[in-house]
Amino acid sequence: MLNYLAETTIRTKFGAYREVLFSDGQKDYIAMIQGDVEGAERVLCRIHSSCIYGHYFNSVECDCREQMEAAQQQIQSEGKGIIILLDQEGKGNGHLALMKSITFKRQGLKQAEAYEAAGYPPDARDFRPAAEMLRWLNVGSVRLLTDNPGKMGALTKYGIVVVDA
Numbered sequence: 399m400l401n402y403l404a405e406t407t408i409r410t411k412f413g414a415y416r417e418v419l420f421s422d423g424q425k426d427y428i429a430m431i432q433g434d435v436e437g438a439e440r441v442l443c444r445i446h447s448s449c450i451y452g453h454y455f456n457s458v459e460c461d462c463r464e465q466m467e468a469a470q471q472q473i474q475s476e477g478k479g480i481i482i483l484l485d486q487e488g489k490g491n492g493h494l495a496l497m498k499s500i501t502f503k504r505q506g507l508k509q510a511e512a513y514e515a516a517g518y519p520p521d522a523r524d525f526r527p528a529a530e531m532l533r534w535l536n537v538g539s540v541r542l543l544t545d546n547p548g549k550m551g552a553l554t555k556y557g558i559v560v561v562d563a
Contacts, residue, residue: 400530412470425485429531433478436536440561442479443540444469445528445549447486450493469543482528490522529556
């Protein structure tokens with residue numbers, strides 16, 4: 399169960415966002431909201447996991463930074479949307495798993511396959527916190543900005559209406 403902690407406004411190169419911080423007592427989760435999403439239908443939504451390589455080290459082996467920027471550009475263009483940041487590095491496996499998977503990825507495996515080759519689940523993320531935040535924000539339905547069809551199924555499982563992905 400997530401608890402609401404605080405909120406503020408943050409200015410980005412893609413406009414101002416309302417930042418809402420939640421916690422489950424162990425991890426923090428962030429919802430970045432642009433525009434009025436309460437009760438809205440077909441709200442653009444990017445569920446984004448933390449990525450040390452992409453966001454801090456500017457790795458060329460990762461497209462997380464580019465995915466985040468593309469989502470922010472699309473939300474800015476529409477004037478409304480949500481970005482949910484989950485503290486789930488390495489698809490929920492942690493940074494060590496990401497480090498160990500690099501060798502396999504460089505051999506040509508896709509990231510999920512590289513995790514498996516390194517002895518980890520292909521995707522260990524939990525999307526329940528994202529669903530809880532969307533319910534707290536009272537969003538009617540979302541259009542996911544993703545290339546991962548598993549996110550749609552996970553949100554639907556937790557009662558979120560996903561109209562497109």
